[in-house]
Amino acid sequence: MMRKSILRNRCALGALTLAMAMTPGLVHAQDVQDDDDAENIIVVTGSYIRGTPEDAAVPVDVYTSADLAQNGVSSPLEFIKDLPEVGSVLGDSNQFSADAQANQGFGSVNLRNLGPTRTLVLFNGRRTLTAPGAVGGGFGDTNSIPLFALDRVEILKDGAAATYGSDAIAGVANFVTKTGFEGVELQGDYDFIKGSDGNYTASILVGQNFGDLNIMAGFGWQHRSELESTDRSYGFQPYNVNPAAWSALATPGTFIVPGTGLVRDQGCNELGGVEDTSGPNGTGASLCRFSFIPNDNLVEEEDRYQGYIQADIDLSDTFRFHGEFTYAQTDLDRIGTSPGYPPLQGPGGARLGGGFSISPDNPGIPAFETQNGLGATPGPIGVLLWRPFGFLGNPTDPGRGSGRQTANNKAFRLSGTLEKDFSETLRGQLSVTWANYERRRSSPGIVGSRLQDALNGLGGADCDPATGTPGVGGCQWFNPFVNAGPENPALGLTNPFYVPGSENSTDLIEFLQIDNGVEETEDTLVVDLIFTGELGIDLGGGNIGWAAGAQYRQLDFLSRPLRAESNLDLNPCVILGDQSCIGGGLDGAGSFIFLGGTRPERLDQDIKAIFAEVAVPITDTLEITAAARFEDYGGSIGSTFNPKGAIRWEPTDWLVLRGSVGTTFRGPLAAQVSNNAVTSLAAIGAANGNFKAVDIAGNPTDLGPEKAFSYNIGAVVDFSGFTFSVDYWSFDFKDEITRTDAQAIANSVISLSIPDPANPANTILVADCSNPFAGLITFDGGSCVQNTTLGTNISRILTQWVNGPKTKTSGLDFAASYTTDIGPGVYTIGVNASHILEYDIGDFNLNGNLLREGFSAVGLANLDRAPGTISPWRANAYINYNVAGLNLRYGATYIAGVVDERCPALPDPCATTNFGDTNFGRNISNYTQHDFHAAYELPIDAFDAQLQFSIENFTNEEASAARLPLGYNPFIGNPLGRVFRLGAKVGF
Numbered sequence: 001m002m003r004k005s006i007l008r009n010r011c012a013l014g015a016l017t018l019a020m021a022m023t024p025g026l027v028h029a030q031d032v033q034d035d036d037d038a039e040n041i042i043v044v045t046g047s048y049i050r051g052t053p054e055d056a057a058v059p060v061d062v063y064t065s066a067d068l069a070q071n072g073v074s075s076p077l078e079f080i081k082d083l084p085e086v087g088s089v090l091g092d093s094n095q096f097s098a099d100a101q102a103n104q105g106f107g108s109v110n111l112r113n114l115g116p117t118r119t120l121v122l123f124n125g126r127r128t129l130t131a132p133g134a135v136g137g138g139f140g141d142t143n144s145i146p147l148f149a150l151d152r153v154e155i156l157k158d159g160a161a162a163t164y165g166s167d168a169i170a171g172v173a174n175f176v177t178k179t180g181f182e183g184v185e186l187q188g189d190y191d192f193i194k195g196s197d198g199n200y201t202a203s204i205l206v207g208q209n210f211g212d213l214n215i216m217a218g219f220g221w222q223h224r225s226e227l228e229s230t231d232r233s234y235g236f237q238p239y240n241v242n243p244a245a246w247s248a249l250a251t252p253g254t255f256i257v258p259g260t261g262l263v264r265d266q267g268c269n270e271l272g273g274v275e276d277t278s279g280p281n282g283t284g285a286s287l288c289r290f291s292f293i294p295n296d297n298l299v300e301e302e303d304r305y306q307g308y309i310q311a312d313i314d315l316s317d318t319f320r321f322h323g324e325f326t327y328a329q330t331d332l333d334r335i336g337t338s339p340g341y342p343p344l345q346g347p348g349g350a351r352l353g354g355g356f357s358i359s360p361d362n363p364g365i366p367a368f369e370t371q372n373g374l375g376a377t378p379g380p381i382g383v384l385l386w387r388p389f390g391f392l393g394n395p396t397d398p399g400r401g402s403g404r405q406t407a408n409n410k411a412f413r414l415s416g417t418l419e420k421d422f423s424e425t426l427r428g429q430l431s432v433t434w435a436n437y438e439r440r441r442s443s444p445g446i447v448g449s450r451l452q453d454a455l456n457g458l459g460g461a462d463c464d465p466a467t468g469t470p471g472v473g474g475c476q477w478f479n480p481f482v483n484a485g486p487e488n489p490a491l492g493l494t495n496p497f498y499v500p501g502s503e504n505s506t507d508l509i510e511f512l513q514i515d516n517g518v519e520e521t522e523d524t525l526v527v528d529l530i531f532t533g534e535l536g537i538d539l540g541g542g543n544i545g546w547a548a549g550a551q552y553r554q555l556d557f558l559s560r561p562l563r564a565e566s567n568l569d570l571n572p573c574v575i576l577g578d579q580s581c582i583g584g585g586l587d588g589a590g591s592f593i594f595l596g597g598t599r600p601e602r603l604d605q606d607i608k609a610i611f612a613e614v615a616v617p618i619t620d621t622l623e624i625t626a627a628a629r630f631e632d633y634g635g636s637i638g639s640t641f642n643p644k645g646a647i648r649w650e651p652t653d654w655l656v657l658r659g660s661v662g663t664t665f666r667g668p669l670a671a672q673v674s675n676n677a678v679t680s681l682a683a684i685g686a687a688n689g690n691f692k693a694v695d696i697a698g699n700p701t702d703l704g705p706e707k708a709f710s711y712n713i714g715a716v717v718d719f720s721g722f723t724f725s726v727d728y729w730s731f732d733f734k735d736e737i738t739r740t741d742a743q744a745i746a747n748s749v750i751s752l753s754i755p756d757p758a759n760p761a762n763t764i765l766v767a768d769c770s771n772p773f774a775g776l777i778t779f780d781g782g783s784c785v786q787n788t789t790l791g792t793n794i795s796r797i798l799t800q801w802v803n804g805p806k807t808k809t810s811g812l813d814f815a816a817s818y819t820t821d822i823g824p825g826v827y828t829i830g831v832n833a834s835h836i837l838e839y840d841i842g843d844f845n846l847n848g849n850l851l852r853e854g855f856s857a858v859g860l861a862n863l864d865r866a867p868g869t870i871s872p873w874r875a876n877a878y879i880n881y882n883v884a885g886l887n888l889r890y891g892a893t894y895i896a897g898v899v900d901e902r903c904p905a906l907p908d909p910c911a912t913t914n915f916g917d918t919n920f921g922r923n924i925s926n927y928t929q930h931d932f933h934a935a936y937e938l939p940i941d942a943f944d945a946q947l948q949f950s951i952e953n954f955t956n957e958e959a960s961a962a963r964l965p966l967g968y969n970p971f972i973g974n975p976l977g978r979v980f981r982l983g984a985k986v987g988f
Contacts, residue, residue, distance in 0.1 A: 045125075113839065113870055118167065119140075201220065253387070310324045337443065340403060364484060460476040637667040676698055734806050741851065773846070814834075
């Protein structure tokens with residue numbers, strides 16, 4: 001993307017600034033009439049003082065709507081992912097990342113890899129819609145931004161907490177809309193994607209002046225089509241290549257048959273599984289390896305709707321009003337997931353298989369006995385290694401047989417600003433912003449006690465287990481065996497062991513498996529009062545400018561379980577309706593066999609702040625600025641005072657030197673200090689990579705604020721069409737707000753080496769029950785047995801928000817471009833790059849005990865721990881040629897590869913499966929994408945018309961292989977492959 005870095009004369013800027021009527025915190029370059037002034041975009045993100053230029057003391061990059069169009073950008077996510085200074089972002093389908101599981105449908109910005117909650121997202125200089133959530137959330141949702149109404153995007157790559165508040169630690173992304181727009185603008189595009197029905201967008205924007213009033217309104221629609229995991233070669237790999245995508249729990253399952261012992265049901269190979277007779281998981285059992293990946297997606301079907309209305313009116317020569325209303329809705333109604341989650345708890349408590357038993361009268365048993373060469377079963381059959389549906393698919397999803405999660409977001413934002421000129425040098429602004437964000441998310445979960453009833457013939461909505469007769473009337477049987485289904489629908493494989501008439505009814509399944517989830521609502525009120533002016537003091541470089549003001553932020557968060565079955569206040573125990581576990585180890589385990597429930601929660605937070613800023617031009621070429629902010633969170637969090645200073649020196653007319661230094665403070669989110677806990681899923685290494693439930697609890701007593709010290713040193717060079725900038729940045733955190741590491745907890749506890757009972761020449765790891773973190777793990781049977789309990793016996797792990805280790809990160813940003821005339825057109829070549837020099841995480845101590853040793857995160861995938869994937873280099877480059885209404889652009893994006901830190905050496909732990917060695921994904925290689933974009937302005941006088949054509953990833957670069965369930969790291973690679981895009985924009 002083209003990055004503008006133009007040196008300017010401060011006096012000219014000041015005169016131009018005073019001449020322009022500005023919405024608070026904004027500039028309107030389109031109000032400038034002549035071509036020379038049109039290039040002088042005045043940037044104020046990072047400062048409330050007018051006339052702050054892009055080559056100011058803090059680094060700000062500006063991307064215009066023309067830049068976005070030239071790059072074929074049709075969504076904020078596309079734009080953000082292309083920024084080198086941005087790390088892992090949310091918005092793609094990365095459901096196997098713990099950070100993404102509760103954030104489907106949201107988009108984020110992650111400057112400096114410091115996390116989305118440390119980058120402040122502004123819309124027209126004011127806080128935008130904030131994603132709610134007890135697990136995730138707490139960050140500005142970029143998916144709510146109406147791209148069709150934007151004039152430009154300003155990215156401040158420097159800590160700005162002294163100006164904007166505690167969530168601007170890493171920087172600010174300010175999305176700025178058009179002003180004074182008149183006419184009608186229609187635009188749309190379509191992406192052709194192999195294996196998909198394509199992605200497309202459409203929008204309309206209308207603007208009109210009515211005297212001193214301008215009204216602009218628009219509506220946009222973005223659609224993403226489902227892209228199945230099996231549509232890409234790396235998405236579905238054999239077990240001996242990528243075991244991360246395979247589970248030990250399946251249908252066909254392994255059962256405990258009275259008088260016989262362990263019996264694995266038939267059909268594993270025929271249905272696409274892998275027979276594993278090595279006795280893994282400490283069971284000694286033969287099992288069927290099952291992959292849930294054919295039921296998952298690389299891209300989820302998603303619809304996003306955005307509406308926007310903006311009004312600007314001059315109430316008088318000195319009094320102005322700006323108002324805006326935003327509507328945003330995102331719907332993901334069919335998120336693909338496993339057909340059924342396995343039982344990690346049930347009537348037998350927290351244990352593998354859940355303690356379920358199958359009545360000997362179950363009508364599925366005769367075929368099970370015949371197919372497995374068994375005689376008549378003398379009693380109930382126990383469940384050991386099994387999951388509902390498995391290879392047979394979920395009958396409620398015709399076609400693929402997937403389980404289907406949902407995520408639905410709906411948000412409203414209303415903001416108004418009054419601005420008054422008290423004199424030529426004194427101005428006041430009063431802004432009020434109100435936002436409401438509603439989110440509903442669900443995942444299919446089976447209620448354990450209902451499943452046990454159905455295994456005994458007493459299932460169904462019309463059956464009373466206390467009085468009903470098995471299989472009679474409304475009472476139904478659930479058949480857990482492989483003979484219950486005709487095929488593997490995801491892979492199109494026929495089941496030779498199917499017995500017609502033995503199917504489970506859809507009605508029964510819908511009774512057993514219900515939507516387990518929450519409805520979350522967040523209301524936000526922000527009031528800003530800002531005064532700006534000049535002191536009338538000139539030290540030789542111009543008048544001293546100042547800004548001062550106050551801010552009040554109120555947040556109300558409400559979380560409600562979707563169903564009574566999900567409500568842990570009503571159903572805290574593994575048996576629905578039972579409350580005898582309260583106060584015990586299974587209190588809060590909930591009634592589902594795998595997923596956890598939630599408790600109703602209402603939280604509020606009031607934050608008050610005052611701030612001041614001053615800019616002192618010492619000479620025409622030297623300026624010092626200073627800012628300070630006092631912010632009070634109240635309660636146990638307390639308050640903070642954060643100063644910041646910056647300097648800008650222009651020793652020659654082609655060189656600017658700049659630097660800034662400051663402190664910051666960020667208080668925890670309301671949900672992080674709640675009494676509630678929510679559940680995510682993680683593939684736990686100490687449990688042989690099996691997915692386990694990870695409960696994330698709030699910390700209402702011990703969680704305090706985090707603090708950081710940051711500084712930036714840079715230079716900007718501009719002469720004869722060539723611009724170059726370099727910035728060194730550094731952030732030093734202490735008491736970082738983070739979650740305890742579930743992987744580290746499991747690794748710490750599963751740490752004793754003993755002889756393998758099955759093969760004494762080998763050793764296995766078992767639990768050290770005296771470990772200080774053993775109490776954070778719920779094991780099979782509810783207790784830890786010294787020298788016996790294995791990692792596979794982990795049922796769930798309790799994590800919590802805490803103040804974690806020290807963190808220090810630093811790096812370099814580079815940007816260069818050269819523009820010249822070649823023939824009849826204008827030629828530009830440029831590059832932007834960000835290099836992370838260090839990202840060091842200190843020792844993680846919990847309650848005085850070392851949980852995890854410190855490490856350097858740079859160049860590592862960090863797949864199971866914060867801060868996530870840290871690629872040492874991210875860069876993009878472009879060549880652009882514009883002639884006679886035709887714009888041609890070649891772009892390249894580069895992301896350096898990383899190493900999977902879980903695989904430090906061969907052959908163990910990551911190169912070995914039960915079927916030999918595999919190096920798949922051990923090193924996640926570099927990713928380079930090449931794009932071509934063309935835009936042509938049709939020579940039509942009656943209206944403006946532009947045709948757009950793109951080939952993205954024209955070399956069809958595959959995403960780099962990673963030892964993850966989807967086969968690639970979604971924070972590095974792109975699963976779409978080669979994409980052809982057609983678009984058009986028409987203006988009247």
